[in-house]
Amino acid sequence: MKMTRQIEMAAQMVKPGMSVSFGGGQHVRALIDAVAVRNLDISVTSPLALVRDYCRQVGFSVIDAPQQIDLGFDGCDAVDGYLNLLKSMGGIFVDEKAYATLCTEYVILTPEARVQPTLDTTIPLTLEVVPIMAAQVVQAAKNLDLDVRVRPVVQGERGNRLLDCFCKADEWARIREQNAALTQVNGVVGSSLFTNLATQVLIETPDDGVRML
Structure with missing residues (x-):
């Protein structure tokens, strides 16, 4: 480059x-x-x-x-x-x-x-999740009005799953609130929001x- x-x-x-x-x-x-x-x-x-x-x-x-x-x-x-x-x-x-x-x-x-000006809604809020808890976290995200896609591959050495949570609205107006709620769910290791x-x-x-x- x-x-x-x-x-x-x-x-x-x-x-x-x-x-x-x-x-x-x-x-x-x-x-x-x-x-x-x-x-x-x-x-x-x-x-x-x-x-x-x-x-x-x-x-x-x-x-x-x-x-x-x-x-x-x-x-x-x-x-x-x-x-x-x-x-x-x-x-x-x-x-x-x-x-x-x-x-x-x-x-x-x-x-x-x-x-x-606001975060791009084509980019998901992604969660790293312990596999055994993936289904529960998916439901928690849906309850927060997010569309969820589970990536088909595991994450690195930890062997966890990655869940891509997409905003249904025109902008990520509630991303801090949604992120705070999801990162408190048992099994969520972390999120992609910095x-x-x-x-x-x-x-x-x-x-x-x-x-x-």
Whole structure:
């Protein structure tokens, strides 16, 4: 992936001595390469084992179990004007959220099309659910006026199910309320809604510009 203005700006945010977390996706992989060529004295980590392995390959000192992170970079599927995120499609949001909570600064890299005043209703609120409780969680989501689709594959090492909950209305007006109710249901490990975590969004425009949110 070519060096874009967005990646260049993100790379310049990394300073010597920092601990830095990288998420997944093409943009973040390109950012890893951009930071690596600067030869900074930093330590890095990632919620993804494959990304940690790649960071080792390009010469970074890697932390496998971080306690605190100065700066985190990640992508998203949707973001609104209040920095609420949906990170649903990759299905690894439980691990991503755990790392995000450790970050002093959590910066999102995203194309302009994913930024809207309210969260995009084509992107589901996704739940990771213990398999034995999946049927009960599906019913709980339906009771909250959500359409539910169970993904046919299990989630990673934990072997849990992923439930995609779609909004029936024109906008996600009740997503915080629905998310709060569903994450209290027994068997729900976590959700793809990120609130009060992102500190900045670097938005890539079609003309290779960048605007910040």
